[in-house]
Amino acid sequence: MTLSKGQWYPGSMAKAVNILSQDLKIIDLVVELLDARIPTSSRNPAFKRLLEGKKHLLLLHKADRAEEAVTGRWLDYFKDMGQEAMSFSVHNKRYLRQLLQYLKSQEHNLRPTRIKRPLRMMFVGIPNVGKSTIINYFVHKSVARTGNRPGITKGRQWIRITPGLELLDTPGILWPKITEASTWPLAAVGAMPPGRLDQQGIALWLLEIFMAKDKEESLVRRYGGLKADTPENMLKQIGETLGCLQSAGQVDLERASALVLRDFQAGLLGEITLEEPPA
Numbered sequence: 001m002t003l004s005k006g007q008w009y010p011g012s013m014a015k016a017v018n019i020l021s022q023d024l025k026i027i028d029l030v031v032e033l034l035d036a037r038i039p040t041s042s043r044n045p046a047f048k049r050l051l052e053g054k055k056h057l058l059l060l061h062k063a064d065r066a067e068e069a070v071t072g073r074w075l076d077y078f079k080d081m082g083q084e085a086m087s088f089s090v091h092n093k094r095y096l097r098q099l100l101q102y103l104k105s106q107e108h109n110l111r112p113t114r115i116k117r118p119l120r121m122m123f124v125g126i127p128n129v130g131k132s133t134i135i136n137y138f139v140h141k142s143v144a145r146t147g148n149r150p151g152i153t154k155g156r157q158w159i160r161i162t163p164g165l166e167l168l169d170t171p172g173i174l175w176p177k178i179t180e181a182s183t184w185p186l187a188a189v190g191a192m193p194p195g196r197l198d199q200q201g202i203a204l205w206l207l208e209i210f211m212a213k214d215k216e217e218s219l220v221r222r223y224g225g226l227k228a229d230t231p232e233n234m235l236k237q238i239g240e241t242l243g244c245l246q247s248a249g250q251v252d253l254e255r256a257s258a259l260v261l262r263d264f265q266a267g268l269l270g271e272i273t274l275e276e277p278p279a
């Protein structure tokens with residue numbers, strides 16, 4: 001499946017890159033959010049180029065939805081690549097403490113010695129990866145907000161997190177790079193508008209991963225006893241259990257697929273990581 005980004009996202013990628021490059025001029029530290037369930041597909045490779053020369057932390061966000069052991073392997077992978085990375089979830093205070101600790105340590109490492117001003121940071125990532133949620137957390141925590149100042153676009157604010165650290169209240173957004181391999185992972189986690197997607201294809205792909213990972217237990221917990229040998233049969237059984245029937249008594253696989261995806265996105269199917277680090 002090859003698709004132009006314009007079919008999925010408003011605005012052009014070139015414009016998004018342009019806005020981000022402007023913002024980056026006044027930023028010292030960039031925190032790039034990835035979805036811990038799909039670290040490969042949720043990363044736009046263009047960020048890497050744009051962030052060259054900047055202090056750059058990767059956050060494997062929504063770690064509460066991913067398998068902890070696999071997230072650990074991803075962190076090892078990034079460490080081997082010389083890229084700083086941490087796991088994160090807004091639902092776990094431990095992660096919040098770790099991130100704050102990291103940011104405070106950077107305040108001292110990075111603060112320019114000659115020009116005394118706070119360290120300036122921003123969050124970047126693809127749509128729906130959790131940027132607003134994490135910024136809102138800091139907005140509520142913040143000790144002060146400072147309005148328009150030279151170097152900052154009208155309508156934007158710096159959120160003072162600590163005396164030496166300010167956060168831009170507007171995230172940097174790039175659309176994901178949509179390839180054949182990334183379409184279903186992005187769709188599964190809800191990072192693509194669902195409208196024209198092949199829901200059945202995505203649901204079957206998801207069920208196949210649950211089966212390959214021996215995680216049928218999570219499905220049974222939600223849908224009751226399942227005795228299926230293939231993703232197709234599993235989807236059919238789930239449809240029967242949920243009463244997704246067409247008039248002729250056939251299972252409505254489209255509706256069953258939509259419900260499986262909804263449950264997965266609502267976190268009702270347990271923790272699962274859909275992409276492993278490269279071997």
Ligand SMILES: Nc1nc2c(ncn2[C@@H]2O[C@H](COP(=O)(O)OP(=O)(O)O)[C@@H](O)[C@H]2O)c(=O)[nH]1
Pocket residue numbers: 061062063064065088089090091125126127128129130131132133134267
């Ligand atoms: N499970 C989980 N969901 C999260 C977390 N952070 C954000 N979300 C959810 O992810 C969705 C998208 O978040 P949002 O902040 O709007 O993403 P943005 O488009 O990057 O600004 C929302 O439904 C959030 O509730 C997290 O740590 N764990």
Ligand SMILES: [Mg+2]
Pocket residue numbers: 128131132133
């Ligand atoms: Mg947002």
